[in-house]
Amino acid sequence: MSADAQPAPVSAKPPVTLREVAAAAGVSVATASKALNGQGRMTAETRERIRETARLLGFRPNSLAQSLLRKRSFTVGLLTNDTYGRFSLPLMAGVSDALVDNGVSVFLCNVEDDTRLGQLHVEAMLDKRVDGIIATGKRIDRHLPVDLSNLRIPVVYAFTQPDPGAVGLVSDDAGGARLAVEHFVRLGRRRIAHVTGPASFAVVHTRAEAYRDVLRENGLAVSEPLLGAWSEGWGHEAVEKLFGKAGREGWPDAVFCGNDQIARGVIDALRERGIRVPEDVGVVGFDNWEIVAEATRPPLTSVDMNLSTLGREAGLALLSLVGGQWAAPGIRKLPCRLVVRQSCGSPPG
Amino acid sequence: MSADAQPAPVSAKPPVTLREVAAAAGVSVATASKALNGQGRMTAETRERIRETARLLGFRPNSLAQSLLRKRSFTVGLLTNDTYGRFSLPLMAGVSDALVDNGVSVFLCNVEDDTRLGQLHVEAMLDKRVDGIIATGKRIDRHLPVDLSNLRIPVVYAFTQPDPGAVGLVSDDAGGARLAVEHFVRLGRRRIAHVTGPASFAVVHTRAEAYRDVLRENGLAVSEPLLGAWSEGWGHEAVEKLFGKAGREGWPDAVFCGNDQIARGVIDALRERGIRVPEDVGVVGFDNWEIVAEATRPPLTSVDMNLSTLGREAGLALLSLVGGQWAAPGIRKLPCRLVVRQSCGSPPG
DNA sequence: GCGATGTGGGAAAAGGTTTTCTCAAAAGGG
DNA sequence: CCCTTTTGAGAAAACCTTTTCCCACATCGC
Numbered sequence: 001m002s003a004d005a006q007p008a009p010v011s012a013k014p015p016v017t018l019r020e021v022a023a024a025a026g027v028s029v030a031t032a033s034k035a036l037n038g039q040g041r042m043t044a045e046t047r048e049r050i051r052e053t054a055r056l057l058g059f060r061p062n063s064l065a066q067s068l069l070r071k072r073s074f075t076v077g078l079l080t081n082d083t084y085g086r087f088s089l090p091l092m093a094g095v096s097d098a099l100v101d102n103g104v105s106v107f108l109c110n111v112e113d114d115t116r117l118g119q120l121h122v123e124a125m126l127d128k129r130v131d132g133i134i135a136t137g138k139r140i141d142r143h144l145p146v147d148l149s150n151l152r153i154p155v156v157y158a159f160t161q162p163d164p165g166a167v168g169l170v171s172d173d174a175g176g177a178r179l180a181v182e183h184f185v186r187l188g189r190r191r192i193a194h195v196t197g198p199a200s201f202a203v204v205h206t207r208a209e210a211y212r213d214v215l216r217e218n219g220l221a222v223s224e225p226l227l228g229a230w231s232e233g234w235g236h237e238a239v240e241k242l243f244g245k246a247g248r249e250g251w252p253d254a255v256f257c258g259n260d261q262i263a264r265g266v267i268d269a270l271r272e273r274g275i276r277v278p279e280d281v282g283v284v285g286f287d288n289w290e291i292v293a294e295a296t297r298p299p300l301t302s303v304d305m306n307l308s309t310l311g312r313e314a315g316l317a318l319l320s321l322v323g324g325q326w327a328a329p330g331i332r333k334l335p336c337r338l339v340v341r342q343s344c345g346s347p348p349g
Numbered sequence: 350m351s352a353d354a355q356p357a358p359v360s361a362k363p364p365v366t367l368r369e370v371a372a373a374a375g376v377s378v379a380t381a382s383k384a385l386n387g388q389g390r391m392t393a394e395t396r397e398r399i400r401e402t403a404r405l406l407g408f409r410p411n412s413l414a415q416s417l418l419r420k421r422s423f424t425v426g427l428l429t430n431d432t433y434g435r436f437s438l439p440l441m442a443g444v445s446d447a448l449v450d451n452g453v454s455v456f457l458c459n460v461e462d463d464t465r466l467g468q469l470h471v472e473a474m475l476d477k478r479v480d481g482i483i484a485t486g487k488r489i490d491r492h493l494p495v496d497l498s499n500l501r502i503p504v505v506y507a508f509t510q511p512d513p514g515a516v517g518l519v520s521d522d523a524g525g526a527r528l529a530v531e532h533f534v535r536l537g538r539r540r541i542a543h544v545t546g547p548a549s550f551a552v553v554h555t556r557a558e559a560y561r562d563v564l565r566e567n568g569l570a571v572s573e574p575l576l577g578a579w580s581e582g583w584g585h586e587a588v589e590k591l592f593g594k595a596g597r598e599g600w601p602d603a604v605f606c607g608n609d610q611i612a613r614g615v616i617d618a619l620r621e622r623g624i625r626v627p628e629d630v631g632v633v634g635f636d637n638w639e640i641v642a643e644a645t646r647p648p649l650t651s652v653d654m655n656l657s658t659l660g661r662e663a664g665l666a667l668l669s670l671v672g673g674q675w676a677a678p679g680i681r682k683l684p685c686r687l688v689v690r691q692s693c694g695s696p697p698g
Numbered sequence: 699g700c701g702a703t704g705t706g707g708g709a710a711a712a713g714g715t716t717t718t719c720t721c722a723a724a725a726g727g728g
Numbered sequence: 729c730c731c732t733t734t735t736g737a738g739a740a741a742a743c744c745t746t747t748t749c750c751c752a753c754a755t756c757g758c
Contacts, residue, residue: 013501062478064422065715068715100470124452291610378745379747390707
């Protein structure tokens, strides 16, 4: 090895500690600590000198040591089983956004649907003394595959089934469905169909119920929702069922779809049949998954569940629980919003 | 407040410490520690008794204290600017998978394209004494909006532009393109077009180069790649350009697309023109984004960048760096694979 | 029975920070 | 000039675990 060889690993000198700052400023660690935290009493001159020294040395307190003492790590865990992040990522963005200003970081863990993995991650979080946990998932009527009910740290459930007595935030699916159907009604559509996902999903029923309510409230004929899959393929099939029969008179003039993929299938199938969207038939989707909604022709009007707001609220709720504040248990529903694009046309006349 | 009011917050008793275990087992903390870690010397009986006590009490060592002492937190940070997680999530799954077995957790931080936010998160990670950082992004020819070059902890770059001298892992885009074009050649296609993204992306040129190479190697006519956007809309337009001209003889019999969305647009546009896929024209996409690839009709054959493998390798590389091992700096390219579905047909005859 | 060896287990320091308590000096009151 | 109060700053404990030493006791060989 030559004399000017690199020192073995990259690792430069270790981080500068409070002790070093204190030494450099000619005070005790206690005084240094107080100076930097704005605690204790000392001359303004001393305080400033210590601060300046710390700045010069690039001092940053060791979070590990702080957390150990304060019994707060300023870290929260975010648990999800939504592999593709379609729902969790906007939610996480909201959570992160709400917490970063409070100096809190977020640990994301994907537990898939694996209980063992879930348990593993939860224990790791507990060991690392996270201040709280936000549980989220890909559907609001299922639990994560892991028990969070007796955790000695606060837990908030967002967009997943909460444990009884816990704080839960979900989207207001009924409200979202109303938004869509009422939009159609306002535009003068009279024969509004509903094509949605499988019966095993609670939201399918929630939304169908709201759909029926709005139709009845407006004196319109209620046709049975078509349940199927959450796929484009099912959208195609549903168009077959709805528009296959001869009498053009019986055709719907609007289709409210359970998600954007179904809507995309519906729109494509209508175009193939020469049925114009939005002139002949209006279409509304659900989820406002931009990558899909903006690629349909015409671009898809869709119900947005405001997941990042949901995440933000979840973050704030957790924060106040961590702070010892009481938060109302039970499920809180947050409103959706309708993102209007071009698949429904304008009011008649 | 009534007598049977709930104790203020949920928080039950604090976690059990090593000291309590030691007391319960009638030994010193030192002995207890050694018993649980398989260190030191003591009778098997003593060791077992301590272990049993710990188990009974549900003792879990405080990671914070351990990390403080060992100067390793068994945590790594994952930095990304890929908001939708299309690339980062598979990558993160791989990273997480590689590390969880080593008892290492992963901190995911989305820094968007915001330097201030990035700096903030990096500092938070440093303060929390993460053992290393994996940087990832949404394209391999751009840096994250944050400087990781002098960090005193190891950094590995995955699917983003590495700093000079650092360890970087990216997909082998040239190889991926070869896979696609050679697949066409093998199937007997002779006039192979290439529709891809904007010139500002390095991969556009890398793949185009490989595309031309394969054509030349096989004595086929090389037509200029069509550069545009990464969207379905561009796929439609490109079909217009390629198949708009009169002479059916000049039409391509295969289109290699720069991503799955373009491919989807191409396939849809072809169908609208009555051109059959795969009989008349074969189509291959890139990214193997299942949600798109499986929804095209017919399902799309696509190049998969093996991002979760990439993540796994990145995790392992970081781990060995953290362990003080030396790792070869520079960019390592990991092979892609072709996922064959139905958009290319079978060999002729 | 005495020194050498081995064995089981404990005391204490370390890691970096915060906080409480204490204390010396300075200032103020009479 | 003496006593009390205030002020500035330090010593030390605490958080929880790991690890290095060290010690007492038992065993063994002679």
